Amino acid sequence: xxxxxxxxxxxxxxxxxxxxxxxxxxxxxxxxxxxxxxxxxxxxxxxxxxxxxxxxxxxxxxxxxxxxxxxxxxxxxxxxxxxxxxxxxxxxxxxxxxxxxxxxxxxxxxxxxxxxxxxxxxxxxxxxxxxxxxxxxxxxxxxxxxxxxxxxxxxxxxxxxxxxxxxxxxxxxxxxxxxxxxxxxxxxxxxxxxxxxxxxxxxxxxxxxxxxxxxxxxxxxxxxxxxxxxxxxxxxxxxxxxxxxxxxxxxxxxxxxxxxxxxxxxxxxxxxxxxxxxxxxxxxxxxxxxxxxxxx
Amino acid sequence: xxxxxxxxxxxxxxxxxxxxxxxxxxxxxxxxxxxxxxxxxxxxxxxxxxxxxxxxxxxxxxxxxxxxxxxxxxxxxxxxxxxxxxxxxxxxxxxxxxxxxxxxxxxxxxxxxxxxxxxxxxxxxxxxxxxxxxxxxxxxxxxxxxxxxxxxxxxxxxxxxxxxxxxxxxxxxxxxxxxxxxxxxxxxxxxxxxxxxxxxxxxxxxxxxxxxxxxxxxxxxxxxxxxxxxxxxxxxxxxxxxxxxxxxxxxxxxxxxxxxxxxxxxxxxxxxxxxxxxxxxxxxxxxxxxxxxxxxxxxxxxxxxxxxxxxxxxxxxxxxxxxxxxxxxxxxxxxxxxxxxxxxxxxxxxxxxxxxxxxxxxxxxxxxxxxxx
Numbered sequence: 001x002x003x004x005x006x007x008x009x010x011x012x013x014x015x016x017x018x019x020x021x022x023x024x025x026x027x028x029x030x031x032x033x034x035x036x037x038x039x040x041x042x043x044x045x046x047x048x049x050x051x052x053x054x055x056x057x058x059x060x061x062x063x064x065x066x067x068x069x070x071x072x073x074x075x076x077x078x079x080x081x082x083x084x085x086x087x088x089x090x091x092x093x094x095x096x097x098x099x100x101x102x103x104x105x106x107x108x109x110x111x112x113x114x115x116x117x118x119x120x121x122x123x124x125x126x127x128x129x130x131x132x133x134x135x136x137x138x139x140x141x142x143x144x145x146x147x148x149x150x151x152x153x154x155x156x157x158x159x160x161x162x163x164x165x166x167x168x169x170x171x172x173x174x175x176x177x178x179x180x181x182x183x184x185x186x187x188x189x190x191x192x193x194x195x196x197x198x199x200x201x202x203x204x205x206x207x208x209x210x211x212x213x214x215x216x217x218x219x220x221x222x223x224x225x226x227x228x229x230x231x232x233x234x235x236x237x238x239x240x241x242x243x244x245x246x247x248x249x250x251x252x253x254x255x256x257x258x259x260x261x262x263x264x265x266x267x268x269x270x271x272x273x274x275x276x277x278x279x280x281x282x283x284x285x286x287x288x289x290x291x292x293x294x295x296x
Numbered sequence: 297x298x299x300x301x302x303x304x305x306x307x308x309x310x311x312x313x314x315x316x317x318x319x320x321x322x323x324x325x326x327x328x329x330x331x332x333x334x335x336x337x338x339x340x341x342x343x344x345x346x347x348x349x350x351x352x353x354x355x356x357x358x359x360x361x362x363x364x365x366x367x368x369x370x371x372x373x374x375x376x377x378x379x380x381x382x383x384x385x386x387x388x389x390x391x392x393x394x395x396x397x398x399x400x401x402x403x404x405x406x407x408x409x410x411x412x413x414x415x416x417x418x419x420x421x422x423x424x425x426x427x428x429x430x431x432x433x434x435x436x437x438x439x440x441x442x443x444x445x446x447x448x449x450x451x452x453x454x455x456x457x458x459x460x461x462x463x464x465x466x467x468x469x470x471x472x473x474x475x476x477x478x479x480x481x482x483x484x485x486x487x488x489x490x491x492x493x494x495x496x497x498x499x500x501x502x503x504x505x506x507x508x509x510x511x512x513x514x515x516x517x518x519x520x521x522x523x524x525x526x527x528x529x530x531x532x533x534x535x536x537x538x539x540x541x542x543x544x545x546x547x548x549x550x551x552x553x554x555x556x557x558x559x560x561x562x563x564x565x566x567x568x569x570x571x572x573x574x575x576x577x578x579x580x581x582x583x584x585x586x587x588x589x590x591x592x593x594x595x596x597x598x599x600x601x602x603x604x605x606x607x608x609x610x611x612x613x614x615x616x617x618x619x620x621x622x623x624x625x626x627x628x629x630x631x632x633x634x635x636x637x638x639x640x641x642x643x644x645x646x647x648x649x650x651x652x653x654x655x656x657x658x659x660x661x662x663x664x665x666x667x668x669x
Contacts, residue, residue, distance in 0.1 A: 186391035189358050192378040193385045194405035194456065204404075208395045287395060 040262035047255060057262035067263060070243035071270055077164070077242075078222040079274075084165045085172035085221050086214065093176035093213075094206070098185070108177070111170050119167075123234050126163045130154040130235075155237025163235050168224050172217035179213025180206065211287040219275055226271060243267055307370060309334045309492050310355070310460060314364035317350050317516075324350045326516040327364060332460065332494060333509075337486050339495045341503040342513035343539070348496045349388075351513075352462050355494065356385045368459060384453035385462040389469070390445045392437035398448050399424065399433040405456040423455035424448075426485065443474045450482075454489055461486075463495045467502065479505045500540050504528065512536050532574040534660035537586045544592075544630050545662035546585045553579055560657040565626040566605040573657035582661045589620070591654040592632035595647035604649040609640050621646065 041053040061067045096107050114122060129135045130153040137149040152158055187209060191201045207214075229244035243263065250260030282288050308331035317325040325347040332338045340348040353359040355366060357378035366373045373381060384405070392401050399420055406416045424430045427447035437445055446466055453461055463482075467475045483506050486493045497503055503510050504524045512519045512527060512535075520527060520536045531537035534545050548564035553573065560573035564585045577583050595604050607623035607630055614636075621632045621640045632648055640646050 184389070184391065186387045186389055187393060189356075189378070190385070190387055190391035190393070191404070192358075193356060193383075194452070195379045195408040196404075197377075197379055200408065205393060209393075211395075 036261040037265060039257050040265050042258045044256050044258050049257065057258050058266070060259070061263055061266055067243070067246070067266075070241070070246055071267055074226045074243045074267065075270060075274060077160075078226040078271075081161060081164045081168065081225045082172070082218045082221040084161070085169050086176075086218060088165070089169055089172040089176050089217065093173050093180050096173075097177050097180035097183075098188075108174075111173055114166075115170060119230055120234075122167065123163065123231055126159070126166070126235060127154060130159050130162070154235065155240075157236065157239045160232045160236040160239065163231050164225055164228065167228070167231065168221045171220045171224060175213040175216040175220070176210060177213070179210040179216075183209050208287045211282065215279065215282050219278065222274070223271065226267070308332060309336075309369060310494075311367045312351070312355075312364065313367075315351065315354065315361065315366065316363035317347070317354060317359060318362040324516055325354075328513075328516075328518045330511055330518065330521060332492050335490050335492060336508045337483065337493045337495065337506055338509045338511065339497060339503040339507040340511045340513055341497060341500060341539075343498055346513040347516040348498075348513050349464055352385075352464055352494065352496050355460070356383060356462050357381050382459045383462060384456050384458040385464065386446075386449050386453045386466045388464045388466065390437075390449040390466075392445055392448055392452070394437055396436075397433070398429065398435050398437070398440070401437065401448060402452045402455055404452060409456075419455055423451040426488070427451045427481075442470050443478060446470065446478060447481075450485070454485070454491065458491070461491055461493045463493060465497050466495075467497075467499075475502070482506060512539065514539070530572075530574065530656065531586060531658055532576050533658050534584050534586070534662055537584075537658055538663040542589050542631070542633075543586050544589060545658075546628055546630075547661055548583060548585050548657075550577070550579055550581075550583050550657075553577055562657050565628050567603050569603060569652060569655055569657075571652055571655045571657060574659060576659040577657050581659060583657050583659060584662050585655055586658045587650050587655045589631045589633040590618075592630070592634070592648050592650050594634055594638045595649045601653065602649045602651050603655070604647065606645050606647050609642050609644055609646050612640050612642060623648070 039049075040057055041055070043050040043052065043054060043056065096104060100107060127134070131137070132149040132151060132154065134154070136153060137146075140146045141149070183206065187205050188201055191205045196204060227244060229242045229248060232240040232242045233245055234240070244267075247260050247264050247267070250256045250263065254260075310332040312328060312330050314327045314329060315325055316323065316327050328347075328351065330338075340351060342348045350359060354361050355373070357373075357376065361374045368382070393404065396404070399417075402420045402423055403416050406419060411419075421430065421433075424433055427450055429444060429447050429451065432440060432444060432448070437448065440448065446469075449466065467478050467482075470478060479502060482493075482495075495503075495506060504527075507524055509521065510524055510527050511521050514535050519539075520532045522530070527536065528540060531540065531543070537543040537545055546564045546566065548562035548569075551561040551563055551568065553560045555575075555578075558573055558575065559570060560577055560583065561568060561570045562573075562583055562585055566585075569585060571585075573583070605625060607625040609621055609623050610629075611620075611622040613620040613622075615633075617636055618633050619636050619638065619640065621634055621638070623630050623632065623646055630648070634640065
């Protein structure tokens with residue numbers, strides 16, 4: 001066989017291996033999304049869909065304070081909770097990667113266990129903890145620290161932030177742990193050798209060099225938080241309206257598929273823009289050296 | 297040699313006394329004593345796992361000291377954090393920060409010390425100049441070759457003007473040509489900086505090329521401390537002789553030892569020899585006769601100052617101007633580096649001789665090939 005023929009065969013094999021995934025994603029993800037996209041240009045008249053392409057839906061959403069407010073709220077929650085997760089996960093990831101030796105995999109598995117239990121169970125568990133008659137209020141009252149139950153603990157933005165942060169923490173710990181684990185100890189030793197104390201070592205060496213994990217975790221948590229509408233709805237009380245729950249309502253109760261899909265696409269566009277800007281900024285920053293290596 | 301003579305009468309720069317390092321399952325360093333004089337290139341030489349890197353890391357502050365003391369200029373170092381020690385390290389893999397440019401890597405230590413910006417850039421420029429890396433100041437480590445990274449790592453360490461520079465097999469990752477070149481530069485740099493270097497390597501050739509003092513280690517213990525000449529010509533025991541390479545070691549029976557004149561009489565398979573012996577040789581202990589391959593010559597008319605013997609040639613290796621002849625006598629293997637014109641055919645007998653004065657009685661039995669590192 002000539003080398004060109006081998007090369008062609010190789011390419012064909014590689015291509016062939018991607019066919020099942022390609023077909024699956026194409027049929028069950030891209031195609032429905034495209035159908036959805038086409039719907040976003042239609043109008044609805046009571047229960048009938050008028051198939052005349054128009055940009056009215058987009059116009060209405062972009063000029064509506066409510067919808068844009070919901071999208072901004074979703075992005076703010078996504079960024080805020082991803083940031084909170086960073087702050088909480090970093091010490092843990094650092095500890096597991098650089099201090100734990102024997103029980104490393106056990107600890108990591110332990111982190112995953114809450115994920116096995118399912119969304120609803122975890123959310124209701126938090127209601128038991130945070131409710132007016134809940135564990136936390138009872139405990140504080142019993143200790144005499146408070147005399148009235150704290151009402152803001154449940155059905156409030158506070159509760160939403162606490163539960164979302166808890167829910168998505170593992171998605172931050174894992175990529176962070178992986179990138180700190182891959183960070184050679186000699187970098188840390190070199191920084192200490194050159195006179196850096198603990199905080200200096202962290203901010204000058206560990207943080208910049210775990211950039212890839214930080215960004216991966218941040219974006220993962222961001223996307224998941226933006227998409228989560230169960231938690232805000234069940235925990236957030238009157239503050240629990242989110243853009244995703246609005247989309248859900250539009251497809252369900254309101255039977256306004258065109259507006260729903262237009263809203264979904266505006267949200268998707270905003271998220272894609274944020275992720276793209278975040279990735280690009282990171283890649284161009286000195287911290288992006290962690291991924292780029294020496295290439296300019 | 298010269299560096300030792302220049303050393304002022306004042307105390308040594310670094311003193312290690314009874315240094316022990318225990319890990320959970322084993323003892324890595326078994327109570328070693330050594331000192332590092334001022335302005336001196338000291339090398340710890342030994343096979344991998346002999347504890348040499350552990351010692352370096354204890355001096356750098358990256359490993360705790362189980363027992364014993366390390367003092368720098370008279371003050372104890374054991375409970376001082378690495379960032380408070382006036383010591384810098386060149387790491388085996390260089391550990392250059394990949395997210396920082398060459399000049400920022402070199403400035404890393406100075407920036408922490410709160411020195412003026414202009415002073416920092418002046419010293420960084422001077423350091424890069426002395427390792428010929430000025431043109432690379434704006435590059436990132438990944439854009440440099442191994443040899444260039446090595447120079448930057450050196451500059452990053454010595455720019456802080458430490459009292460002692462630790463180097464952990466820094467030439468290990470370089471190819472042979474680059475290694476030779478860097479050896480010359482390292483030695484030159486140490487002289488110019490007038491700083492003490494503590495260098496760790498498993499490469500005896502490198503140790504000879506660089507060092508004022510060599511510390512030969514094995515299994516967590518020091519076998520010998522001496523100048524390269526002493527280590528080469530007067531090994532104290534069979535381990536050192538064998539590790540340095542090219543030495544013939546023949547087991548023998550001690551007839552007598554005179555410790556005042558440091559002479560011993562040893563009966564071996566090539567005859568009974570009276571010659572110089574190392575201090576550790578004593579009656580009742582195993583002893584061997586040591587002589588280097590190049591001290592052997594094909595027998596000319598025998599004289600009373602030499603030992604002559606016949607051996608059967610088992611291998612001949614052509615090496616250009618010389619040939620390496622491996623021969624056997626009474627089951628003992630002898631290697632001789634002979635002139636290339638010497639006639640030696642495999643399976644035939646060859647007459648060899650070695651001058652009495654070139655032989656040395658050392659402590660220990662010959663290291664068996666399967667035990668050799």
